[in-house]
Amino acid sequence: MDTIKINPGKEGDSNIIDDKLNKADNGNTIDDVFDVAIIGGGYSGLSAALLLGRYLRPTIIFDVMQSRKSIIHGYLGFEKTPREDVIQKAWKDVLQYHSVKRIEKKVEKVEKDYDNNFFLITTATTKENGKDDDMSKSRKARAKYLIIATGVEHVKPDIQNFEEFYGNGVWHCPHCDGFEATNKKLAIIASDNKNNEAIKYAKTFLGWTKDVKLFFQRPLNQNNGDEISYALTEEQRNEAMALGIDLIENDELVKIIGNSNTNAIEGVVSKSNKRYEADVLFYHLGQIIHNELANQLGCEFDEGYLKVDEKQQTTVPNVFAVGDIDTDRHYAILAAASGALAAIHIYEGLLKDAIKITKVESNT
Numbered sequence: 001m002d003t004i005k006i007n008p009g010k011e012g013d014s015n016i017i018d019d020k021l022n023k024a025d026n027g028n029t030i031d032d033v034f035d036v037a038i039i040g041g042g043y044s045g046l047s048a049a050l051l052l053g054r055y056l057r058p059t060i061i062f063d064v065m066q067s068r069k070s071i072i073h074g075y076l077g078f079e080k081t082p083r084e085d086v087i088q089k090a091w092k093d094v095l096q097y098h099s100v101k102r103i104e105k106k107v108e109k110v111e112k113d114y115d116n117n118f119f120l121i122t123t124a125t126t127k128e129n130g131k132d133d134d135m136s137k138s139r140k141a142r143a144k145y146l147i148i149a150t151g152v153e154h155v156k157p158d159i160q161n162f163e164e165f166y167g168n169g170v171w172h173c174p175h176c177d178g179f180e181a182t183n184k185k186l187a188i189i190a191s192d193n194k195n196n197e198a199i200k201y202a203k204t205f206l207g208w209t210k211d212v213k214l215f216f217q218r219p220l221n222q223n224n225g226d227e228i229s230y231a232l233t234e235e236q237r238n239e240a241m242a243l244g245i246d247l248i249e250n251d252e253l254v255k256i257i258g259n260s261n262t263n264a265i266e267g268v269v270s271k272s273n274k275r276y277e278a279d280v281l282f283y284h285l286g287q288i289i290h291n292e293l294a295n296q297l298g299c300e301f302d303e304g305y306l307k308v309d310e311k312q313q314t315t316v317p318n319v320f321a322v323g324d325i326d327t328d329r330h331y332a333i334l335a336a337a338s339g340a341l342a343a344i345h346i347y348e349g350l351l352k353d354a355i356k357i358t359k360v361e362s363n364t
């Protein structure tokens with residue numbers, strides 16, 4: 001299995017970080033230990049990579065490309081731009097810096113080499129087009145710092161015609177897309193009753209519309225698919241009623257109906273075959289947090305999210321976590337900001353180490 005090498009010929013190497021930290025005893029540049037490995041090339045990972053490129057830091061970024069048809073809202077400068085356009089532009093911005101290397105592979109394993117004080121990152125084996133060639137082989141990289149930027153996945157409702165209207169009348173994030181519900185008939189599917197999540201979620205929309213129907217769906221146990229038995233409390237039912245939220249329990253939605261010519265949803269149908277008028281549908285069925293790699297390193301979690309400090313550093317030194325994986329606030333601009341924050345702190349850490357060595361050497 002080959003170890004991935006740093007790109008040759010970056011923009012500059014006349015700096016104290018490369019002099020003091022990235023040279024072997026014989027004076028040659030170390031070419032197989034990156035300063036930083038980033039896992040995940042979404043908003044947060046790319047934002048970290050952009051700054052690290054501008055800091056001239058040898059950086060490797062792994063990503064499994066997942067295209068997603070959605071339009072971005074609330075991201076300054078890119079309002080209503082297709083997500084794919086933003087991400088493609090971001091990759092172009094990042095890869096203009098020669099110290100950043102991109103590997104389009106899924107990372108399967110991360111471990112710490114305590115003797116040499118670096119992380120070892122191993123990618124999965126892929127058999128693209130059924131071929132077992134060099135491209136499909138597992139690869140390894142070494143890095144002093146790790147940034148985990150693997151994001152979360154929102155559980156989608158198992159409902160007929162969902163994909164047809166997803167991102168076009170059907171959304172999950174109120175802060176990103178709640179505006180689309182302005183003065184409209186809103187149907188909501190929500191399950192998570194822990195911490196009053198279902199009602200809390202429905203309440204968020206009252207700033208856009210007063211016509212809210214909440215279809216309460218019992219959550220599924222992610223291990224065995226069984227329904228979890230908790231239901232809404234009387235207090236929660238009373239709260240919904242007081243706020244004018246029309247609560248529908250025990251009659252889950254099974255189908256979205258709409259006009260395929262205008263691409264607009266017209267209503268929803270429930271298990272009992274009842275049809276409800278709706279212009280927009282939102283859902284809140286929990287999320288899968290991609291925390292497998294952080295688990296391998298022994299990072300601590302808080303309610304499923306990675307625990308980080310004000311520098312975005314996890315409870316394991318030199319392991320940073322950014323984006324959706326460390327917070328329940330899932331917005332592109334916050335994800336990008338956290339990536340930048342991690343990059344700044346990593347740069348400052350490297351600089352501090354290099355300055356320390358320089359001072360010690362100048363005193364001897």
Ligand SMILES: Cc1cc2nc3c(=O)[nH]c(=O)nc-3n(C[C@H](O)[C@H](O)[C@H](O)COP(=O)(O)OP(=O)(O)OC[C@H]3O[C@@H](n4cnc5c(N)ncnc54)[C@H](O)[C@@H]3O)c2cc1C
Nearest residue numbers: 040042043044064073106107151176323324330331332335
């Ligand atoms: C349908 C939809 C619409 C949205 N609309 C908006 C909006 O309008 N405005 C807004 O602000 N926010 C919106 N969001 C939320 C926003 O997209 C997220 O907050 C943001 O993407 C989080 O960025 P991230 O970098 O943490 O994760 P992501 O953008 O999810 O990126 C994670 C990346 O890591 C990769 N990855 C995961 N595991 C591995 C691995 N093991 N190895 C290699 N790569 C890996 C994934 O393939 C992915 O590319 C939306 C989300 C969705 C799902």
